[in-house]
Structure formats: C-alpha cells, structure tokens
Amino acid sequence: MSDLCSNNAHLSGRPRSRRQTLIGLFVFAVLAAAAFWICWAQSRFNPAVLNYLAGAVVATQPPASAEPFLELPEGLSPLSPPERFDRETLADKINGKAELYLSAGFVRLHCQRLALAGRPQDWLEAFVYDMGTAPNAYAVFSQQRRSDGTPLGFAEFAYRAENALFLAHGSFYLELIASSKDSRLLDAMEALARGFMAQRPAAGAAIAERDLFPREGLDEAGIRLIPADAFGLAGLDRVFTAAYAADGGEMTAFLSRRESPREAVDRARAYVDFLKAYGGEVSLADKPVGGTSVIAILDTYEVVFALGPFLAGVHEAPSREEALALAVRLAEKLKEAPHGP
Amino acid sequence: MAPDPLLNRREFMGRAARAGAALLAAGGIAFLTHDPSGPQPASEELAASGLPDFSLPEAGRKMCIARGADRLRTLPLALQALGGIETFIRKGDRVLIKVNAAFASPPLLSATTHPELVSELTRLCLKAGAAAVHVADNPINDPASCFALTGIGQAARSAGAEVVLPEERFFHPLTLPDAHLIKNWPVLLDPLVRATKLIGLAPLKDHHRSGASMVMKNWYGLLGGRRNIFHQDIQTIIAELARMVKPTLVVLDGTTTMVSNGPTGGSLADLKDTRTLILGTDQVAVDAYGATLLGKTAADLPFIAKAEALGAGSADYRALSPIEVSA
Amino acid sequence: MRIVTARRASQVFFVVAFLWFCTAATLGERPWQLRGWPVNWLLELDPLVGIATLLSTRTLYAGLFWGLATVALTLLLGRVFCGWICPFGAMHQFIGWLGRRSRKLPAQLEMNRFRPAQAVKYYVLIFFLAACVLLPREWMSSGSLQIGLLDPLPLAHRSVNLILLPLADRAGLGLAPLPRFYEGAGLIGGVFLCALFLNLWIPRFYCRFICPLGALLGVLSRWALWRVARTEEGCTDCRRCERSCEGACAPTAKIRISECVMCLNCLDECRHDAITYRTQPSAAGEALLPDLSRRGFVVSAVSGLLAAPVLRLDGTSGPNWYAGLIRPPGALAEEDFLARCIKCGQCMRVCPTNVIHPAGLEGGIEGVWTPKLNFRVGTSGCQHTCIACGHLCPTAAIRPVSLDERLGRSGFAGRGPLRIGTAFVDRGRCLPWAMDKPCIVCQENCPVSPKAIFTREVFNPVRTSVALTVKGTDRGRLLLAADALEGGRFGTGDYHALLPGGRRLRIAAHTAAELELERPLAAAEAPPPGSPVSVQVRLQQPYVDPKLCIGCGVCEHECPVLGRRAIRVTAENESRSERHRMVL
DSSP: HHHSSSSSSOOOHHHHHHHHHHHHHHHHHHHHHHHHHHHHTTTSOOOHHHHHHTOOOOOOOOOOOOOOSSSSOOOOOEEOOOOEEEEETHHHHHHGGGHHTTTTTTEEHHHHHETTTTEEEEEEEEEEEESSSSSHHHHHHTTOOTTOOOTTTTOOEEEOSSSSEEEEEETTEEEEEEEEEOOHHHHHHHHHHHHHHHHHHHOOOGGGGGGGGGGOOOOGGOEEEEEEEGGGOOOOOOOEEEEEEETTTEEEEEEEESSSSSHHHHHHHHHHHHHHTTOOEEEEESSSTEEEEEETTTTTEEEEEEETEEEEEEEEESHHHHHHHHHHHHHHHHSOOOOOO | OOOOOOHHHHHHHHHHHHHHHHHHHHHHHHHHHEEEEEOOOOOOGGSSSOBBBBBOOOGGGEEEEOOSHHHHHHHHHHHHHOOGGGOOOOTTTTTEEEEEEOOOOGGGOOSSSSSSHHHHHHHHHTTOOOOOEEEEESSSOHHHHHHHHHHHHHHHHHHEEEEEEGGGGGGGEEOOOOOOOSSSSEEEOHHHHHSEEEEEEEEEEETTTTTSSHHHHHHHGGGGSGGGGGGHHHHHHHHHHHOBBBEEEEEEEEEEOOOOOOTTSGHHHHHHHHOOEEEEOOHHHHHHHHHHHOOHHHHGGGGHHHHHHHTSOOOGGGGHHHHEEEE | HHHHHHHHHHHHHHHHHHHHHHHHHHHSSSSSSOOOOTTHHHHHHHHHHHHHHHHHHEEEEEEGGGHHHHHHHHHHHHIIIIIOHHHHHHHHHHHHHHHHHOOOHHHHHHTTSSGGGGGGHHHHHHHHHHHHHOTTTTTTTOHHHHGGGGHHHHHHHHIIIIIIIHHHIIIIOOOSSSSOOTTTTHHHHHHHHHHHHHHTTTTIIIIIIIIIIHHHHHHHHHGGGSSSESSSSSSOOOGGGGGGSSOOOOOOSSSETTOOOOOOHHHHTTTTEEEESSSSTTHHHHHSSOOHHHHHHHHHHHHHHHHHHGGGGGGGGOOOOOOOOOOTBBBBHHHHTTTTTTOOHHHHOOTTTTOOOEEESTTTTTTTEEEEETTTTTSSSTTTTHHHHHHHHHTOOOOOOOHHHHHGGGGGGGOSSSSOHHHHHOOTHHHHHHHHOOOHHHHOOSSSSSSEEEEEEEEOOOOOOOOEEEEEEETTEEEEESOOOTTTTTOOOOEEEOOOTEEEEEEEOOOEEEEEEEEOOOOOGOOOTTTTTEEEEEEEEEOTTTTTTOOOOOOHHSOOOOOSOOOESTTTTOOOOOGGGGOO
C-alpha cells in the first residue's frame, strides 16, 4: 500500500517501463483469454442456425397419424415430421399433378423427408400413395414410367432412375426422390423399398392383363394402364396399352376387360362412333373377329373389336396392314385368356 | 496540497469502501433482476377462470309471468309470487343490478332498462335489508351520458343505489374453461366480486344480429376490450356468457317490447305493448318464454339451445310451471 | 513495452472483434457466418443498455449481465472502457489523431482543452434515463427506451450493419447473395459520418460532448481506486501531456476524473515523469464529478420523465395505433417493445431475406430506427420457418421463439402460428380483379398449408375488335367469318370460346380466323354459320382467408404489380397484440 502511495513508486521513468510492461502483458493475457472464449463460443451454434440447418421443414398438419407409415432402415433418420394429404389437400403438395392421381382413385398420401443419419444434406423425400386398389397403383406407376429406368430385381413393378426409385406394390405406389445422386442415399432408398414391401405382403393380384399382350416386339416396361378417359373418350376406363414398333413409327395395342361381352360390344361401338364423329372413315373387316371395325382417321389407322369380355384393338398405327396384323396377334392371345369374371 | 500519507490512506480507504459498496450494490441488483429467459408468450393461466356463483339453489328453479301495464305493480307482484324478495335478498347483502344501459337512449324507446324497474327493485332490496345496492353496465356509448339519458342513473340514486361507471381498472382478463371465445378476455370483474347477489334487469328486444336481446344477451355488457369481434359468432358468445354468469335472479321486461329494428330501435313503431314482466331463476327458460313475445320460437334463436347445451339452464319453461299473475 | 502500446493493442482487438461480430451476423454455419459467434458481446458489455433496460423493464435480460463487468472495471479503474474497449471511441480517436498530427502544439492544445459544453452529455444521459423509467401502468404510459439513438455501441452496430457492410458487399466483399437495402440509410449514414468527421475539428468530439455511456462511466469513476495524477514535483508546465489528451480532462490543472478516458497518452508524453497513475489524488487537485447545474439537471430529468407519457397522449399506443407498422415475428406488444429495443440493427443484419428495415416515423418518434418489415425489398417475404431475429436480439425486444411456437404446433397448437399481420387484396389493382389478366402468383407462393389465399373462378368476356361470328367448322376447328383475332394472344390456355348454347371450350391455339379448341368439335356440336361466338378469359380471383393468413408477406413480395402491390400486408390480427385482433 505504501508503495503505491509514495512518490517514487509511480509509473514513471525507467522503473516505469517494467511496471508498464507487466501491466501490458497482463492486458495481453486478458485479451488472449477473451479471444479464446470467443473462438470456443462459436462452436455452440445459435438455435437460429440449428433451425436454419435443419432445412427448416414444415409439418403443417397435426400428426393425427402417429403411427409411422414407413419403417426406417438403419442409416436413415427423419428430417421432418410425416405429412398426410387426402383428396382435398393433395394439390397443396403436388400441385398440378394431383389430377393424375385423383382420377386414378387416389385415397391418401403419406410423405416424409428422411436423411442419412448424421448427414442432413443428403436427404430424400418418400411419397407413399395409397391408391385403393392394385390396378390403380399400377395405373399411376405405369403412366409415369420413365424410359431411362433400371429395373429392380426384387419387385415386378419397380425401377430405379439416377436419383429416384419408383415402386408399385399392392395398392400402394411408392416414390422415393433423392436430393442428390449419392450412392449411399440410393442404397438406403432400396433398403427402404424392400422394407416397405416386406411390411406389406402384397395383396397378391398380379396384373393379369399384362400377360395378354403378344410377346414379340413388346416393351414390357411400356405397358400402361389408363384408369379413365382413354384416348379422349369419357367412359373408356381401365384400358391397358402396350407399344409396338411399326414401319414408319410406333403403334399401340390396347385391351380392356369389361364386365360382360355385351358391355364390350357396347364400348366398342361407342369408341367407333366417337372416332367417326371426328372424321374417321369406318370400314368393316372380319379379321380378327367378325364385326371388327377399321377406322382411318387423321392419317392413322385404328382397329376396334370385342372378343368375349374384352374390348381390344390397335391405336394409331401407320398402316392398315400393320394394324390388322397386330390385331390378329392380339386376338390370338385373348382367345387363350380365361373369359370368366 | 502537500501530500499527507495518513490523510491519503484514509481517503483511499474511504474511496475503496465506497467503490466496494457500489460494486456490491450493482452486483446485488444484477443478480436479483437477472432474467435469463426473457419475456414469455402470453400465458392464459394468469386469467381468472370464472365469476362467483350468485345463484341460490334453495330458491329452486322458478319462473313468474306477470301481466300488467304498470311496472311498479307487476314487479312486486311477481316477486311475491316467487316467494317474496326475502327469498333472494337477505340482510347485509350487497346487491349488484346489471342493467342494460348500452345506448344513450330515452326510456321511451325501450332500448334500455326502464328506470322505474331500477328504482323499484332497489327500493325492495333495501327494504329486505340489503347493505348496499349497486347498478352497473359497460355501455357501448359514453357511460356517463348513457346512465344519464336513460334515466337509470337518476332512478338508481333517488332510490338509494349507487351507479358504478366502468373504469379501465375494473376489468381483468378471464378465461372460461373449455370455452372457444371467452379466453383471456377483459371482463368487468371488480363490481361483481364485491357483490353477494346479482340480479339481471333486461328489456325484451329484437336484435338484428342474434335474433333477440334478452336476459342472456344482457351479460354482453360485462365484456370489455374490443368486444365487437364477438359479433362474428354471436350465438356462441351469448351461450358462453350464460355459462359464465350465474345470477340470483333475472328480470325480463316485456312491458313494452321492441319487436323490430333492434337493438337500437328508434321509432315508437318498433314497439309493441306486450304488458308482460317475466322473472325467474333460470335464464334460459326466461329467454325461451320471452322469445314467444317477439313472435319467435326457441328454434329461431340458436343461442337458446347452445346455452342449454352448455348447462346454463333449460329451454323448457313449461316444465318450471311458471306462475302467472295479473296486476 | 509502454502502456499505451497495450492500450492500442486492446483498441485494435476490440475494433476487429466488433467488425467481425457485425460481419458474422448472417445465418449459416460457415466460419464467417453466425455459427455460435457471440455477436452481441459488445452490446452486452455496454452497461448503459443493461441499466436502461433495467429501468424500463425491471429485469436484466440474459447476456446483459456482462454489463456488471464493465461497471466493476469502471468503479475500480475509471473509464477504461472508453479508452481501451469501446470500438466507436477507437474510431473517433483514430480520426482525431489523423486530424491533429500535423498540427503544432498550440493548435493541439486548443483542440484538447476542456470545454464546459462537455457537460452536455450528462444532461443527455439524465434525459434518456428518465425517459426509460417505467411507472406503474395505471398511472400513465411510460418506459420509452431511446438510449439506442446515441449510445455508442448500438449506434456503431447500426452504422456498420446497415451502411458499411452493405457498401463493402457491393464493393466486392460479397457476403450477401444479393445486395442488401435498408430504408433510411441516408440519415443513419449521415449521423455516422458526421460523428466521425467532427473529430477533425475536435478530437473525440462524440465522446466528449454527446456520449451518454461516457457520461455514465464518468459518474461511476468517482470512486476509482487509481487515477491519473500529476506528481508534486517535476512538472514544468510544458503542457505536452495535453497535446494528446483524449478526454480533454486537463491533466495539468485540476484534473477532471469524470472526463478522463484513461488513454494514458499524457503519461506517455510527459518527459519529466510528472504524470502518473496512482491512488493519491493529483497534486493539482481533481474534480470528481462534472459541473452540472441543478437547473440543468432538473430540466433534463423532468423532460425525460414526461417525454414518453406526453408523446403517447396521441393515442398511438392505444386506438390510434400504427397499422402499417409490421414488426418481426416474436416482437413484444408495442409498449413493451419500445421499452426494450436499442435500435442496434442486429435483427436487420441477420434477416436472411432482407425484409427487416429501420423504421422512419412509421412508428412515431419513439419508433425511429426500430425494426419494421418492408416486403417490397428483399429476396422473399418473412420466411415462416425462420426464427433468426429473436435469437439475435440482445434485449429480447424480439423474443427468441422456437420453431414450434412460430408454426403453432406441438405445445403451441392451441394458439396457432405466430402472425405478424394480414394480407389484403387490393381489388382495384389486382390483375385478375381489375385488369382481366390471369395471375395467381400470390396463391401459388403462399407458404402455409392449407393456403391462406384461395381463388374463385370467373369468366369475363374479352373485348375483340369486331364481334365474332362463325363461318363453319373444319376438322373440328372453328372458323370465323373475319380475321378478328390478334395472333397468339388467346392460345395461353386461359382463354375460352363461348359457343351458342352455352358450351364453353378452352382455346388451344388459333390464327386470325381459326380456333383450335381443347378437343375437336363433333359434327353435332358445330354451331351454325352466322351464329355469334365470344372469347372469354378464365380468371382465378384471389381471396385471403384471415384465419389462415400469417402476414408473412411472400404474396406481397411476389405480386407482379410492382409499384404499390396489389396485395399488401398490414398489422391487423398480429399475434403480439390482443387488441389488434380482427377475427375470432
């Protein structure tokens, strides 16, 4: 104390620089400690940053379905809570595409974003469409079939694209879309799809109509089911189509199992009338069956016939001969098919 | 000033002590007031959850329909029929009369409670031994002019009652459990909690928005804040009000009923001399009967069914065997 | 090492830290982004922020506890904060040094002499502290925190956040993806530059005459254990010590302790070892407290106490509230907000979409430079999954809300999402309402689900230059009698042909006299030649559902009517204020 008070021990002169140096060093130490603390603090993220990194995904509905609709394989964890949409709200999620599903008997959509555990930047969104029936699920699956897909071995109606996986299983249509082409993510999606199938042993019904198309020249992956309004005619529903090569392009064989032979005949007539109304020229043929109509319309040829409970024919063929040839082959296969209900 | 070591040391010690004390004080204040979490979202639990229950179970569920053109006679007559004012008001009670003073409207237009009823009821309460009678409402227009121009203020004071003008500090937030609308809403609580008996005194009126304004709608005058917002769901708010307020007695004045252009009316052509005064302990039943005087049924007034569903009373007034008297 | 070297190092450290904190206040995890950097540390060290909010809210919020450290430092050592820590002070000191280094000693002494006007900052302090005082609500509306206007830390943060960093971004620093704009930048920049330039006249002008924090610390230095003092012997009155005196505290004369900013330049300059830092008072005497007149004290105190109540007589904190003032989500109700906001601009800086701006007079005088939302500027509306502003506000004027509270889910499901206002469609300007032009940009962009904007379909007739009549049909296409249609206009998918009999078909393509419809016309459907046909435009007219709208402003931001937007958000129904409720 007396030191501080006496005249000599003040901060001045040579002795000053020692004291000043000491104080200066002390100040540096304090600044260094402050710098350390600042650098340490930056690793404890502000909650706003954590929220920002979590991708800030929104769950806008109350989790009414608390049951998880997807069993997650190891390595995938939820990035956002599950969402659920019904016929009224589907457009909120997928906008204009909703029409495709709604007209195919859509019941409910469950979706959720998932991410690779510990790597939130590698994420995928899983869409599980409950389409009500297996044909409906097949319909939306086949109609959106991308031509560049790789078939997956473990399921009949499944294929994989560069960053996505599509699967129709029973009455469900599953779409898994990844945010990147990371192979770990794609493997995780496959595991997810397998798990999904394992959880729900299929309701069995293979899509029988697929086997009714003539095999030669058939692109299996290109078989589509149009659930409604096929070829622009209202009332023409549940039509299967398959593409075949033709000289000068492509043509489509189509068939639809109706309730009864009578209905098949009625439908055939309705379709022919429809084509006539748009300027088609109709001529009759007795191949492949009696009462077959051949229509020339807008530079293409259509063949329409009814065989048993089936309405069938060829659509948009480049020439009359080819159309009839395909129709004959189609009729052969149909004759073999079980005609019962 | 030549430095004196002793003085300096003392001075230093003094300064050090003060600095230390200041530091302690600052530290103490900082610790005591430290709030790590900051302001919280408005909590609903802070609101009161209900009003006192002013109903008298021992008085039973009763109703009286008094016919006559003179309120000064029909009121005492009806009270007599229900067992006399003493059934409801005891010695020492502090009575609060909730009137309808919503508009600065003259008594002639029957848009507000008639002053004669106020003075007569006050007189009867004081005669029964009440320690004090207060008259209250939260009017739509300016309170002072409402109480003055309706004649209610003068009538109350001349009979010995005191008018309670609504002040901001009398209102407190209230949340009715399981209610949709009355959540954290300012209600005129102070005069109510100071009272021991509550009597509702309402004129019988048509209402453009709700269909009718009778004793249940009368409690709207206990709401504060920007209560206009409840007009968006008026049937529900009336029902919730009926659930919130459990009065000792209600009086529905159908002596001159406003049958059209309610609630403000404005023309004598809107009025009809129905010459009926209805008293009762069941506010839903009283309103159900009052509807008939307007030419309406309970079905025309959804709030009646809603209030019944919330347990505020019964719409089947006939089951109460209302006593009919004539003056 | 000289002590002033340590001081300079400390000043550099804190200026760098300050600039770093301002820069890092952007949302993200990269090293130069927010992460966990304690970007509010300097504001929290500022004891004036702590004391003022203590007076206006009766609490000391979270990190403001740091102010106690500065108070302790000042009580023991004097205004070390001013001389060693305050970055604004360091800036002033630097510019002041630039201004005086070429001058001769007499000019320098003149710049640094004590001026009685240095008492002004104490009156400023008293005024502001009095204005903060929160009286019981039943007496009158009070508690207006205005220290942010002149407190150096908020002022410096505001100036760097809103002026210097955006300028640096445009000059190439490129921190923000798009150039950031801030309303009222002119005034903010002007005040900042003015303060800096005044140092060329009198060094540390701001510190000496205006700074209320300096005034506060000056008062607290009263009992400092050590102070700058002139020794009893050795002084030759050469006055060299005063040529660099930052505080203008007259070290050779009766030293004014409350003005001394502890720069220790005097100590460093003195060649006779006559200035020292010691416990004994200066040989020439010392003045511990500033010379304030009682009259001045009373005037500042009373006008401060009356300021808020008088200002609020205009009803703006009641029925006359500012409906155009949209506050950030999580902001407190207006009176509570004004008791906490220090106008530091941190929220404006961190907002990822650049929609938070300093208010002008939209919130009254008390609201100047407080945050308000402007949806025309920025990259989007207020993103409804972002919670950044509240988690950065140093005083909780904007509460730190969780995402659950913001979205109204989990525990907050009963309350619903946080709303900052409601959008209103201006039917006189909206394209589908007023101009027969299809547009549903607002509905498409509405981020909530279900959407708060819904549309109703109407078909309005389109004016064509001549009335259209049918000539016939050809392969399903409708032929017109005259070349009546402008090329390409009606083929967008929004136009329909109304045929006689009421059938309406979408126009898929057309030429001047031929319409191709959504499907070929069947022979039976073809209208007879000579019959009239008209073109209609299908419009989806937007409506807002007030129960669902959260006021996020994305619709206003996206609206193509770029001047005065055809859908605008105002503050009705904002969650923070019960009184502003519009719907049940």
